[in-house]
Amino acid sequence: MAKGALFIRWGFPTPVLAEKAVKAFAEATEYWKRKQQERMIDSFEAVFLDYIGGDLSGFLLVHGDREKLAKIKMDPEFESRNIRVALLVPNFGVIDAFVGEELQRRMGDYQKALAQVM
Numbered sequence: 001m002a003k004g005a006l007f008i009r010w011g012f013p014t015p016v017l018a019e020k021a022v023k024a025f026a027e028a029t030e031y032w033k034r035k036q037q038e039r040m041i042d043s044f045e046a047v048f049l050d051y052i053g054g055d056l057s058g059f060l061l062v063h064g065d066r067e068k069l070a071k072i073k074m075d076p077e078f079e080s081r082n083i084r085v086a087l088l089v090p091n092f093g094v095i096d097a098f099v100g101e102e103l104q105r106r107m108g109d110y111q112k113a114l115a116q117v118m
Contacts, residue, residue, distance in 0.1 A: 002065065002066045002101070003101060003102055004063075004064065004065070004066035004099065005097035005098070005099045006060070006061075006062040006064075006069055006094055006097060007059060007060075007094075007095045008059060008060040008061075008093070008095075009056055009059040009091065010056075010085070010090075010091060010092045010093075011055045011057055011089055011091035011092070012057045013088055013089045017089070024081075024084060024085050027081070028081065028085070029046065031077075031081065032060070032062060035072065040064065040072060041064035041068065042065075043062075044062040045060065046060050047059050047060070056091065057089075082094060
């Protein structure tokens with residue numbers, strides 16, 4: 001199976017919702033630990049960013065097989081969690097990401113397409 005990743009991003013919660021956002025983050029961490037134990041993902045890493053004045057305060061990078069990640073994205077539990085988190089923090093999003101060999105393949109595709117349009 002091809003390796004891939006999910007880039008899950010979020011912004012700064014409002015002070016009113018910060019406590020609930022912290023709880024949701026702890027629940028998400030437990031969710032991804034469970035997915036790793038179930039061998040649905042290879043690994044995940046949470047990153048909090050310094051205050052930069054932008055709309056991004058942190059992200060999770062979830063590594064795994066692209067097919068398994070696609071199944072997770074269609075799972076009702078995953079969708080339900082995302083809806084709840086999107087109500088707590090601004091700029092929440094789940095984006096397919098390319099890493100490792102998939103990144104190299106994607107760059108090759110880009111270079112081929114670039115040669116066709118130049």
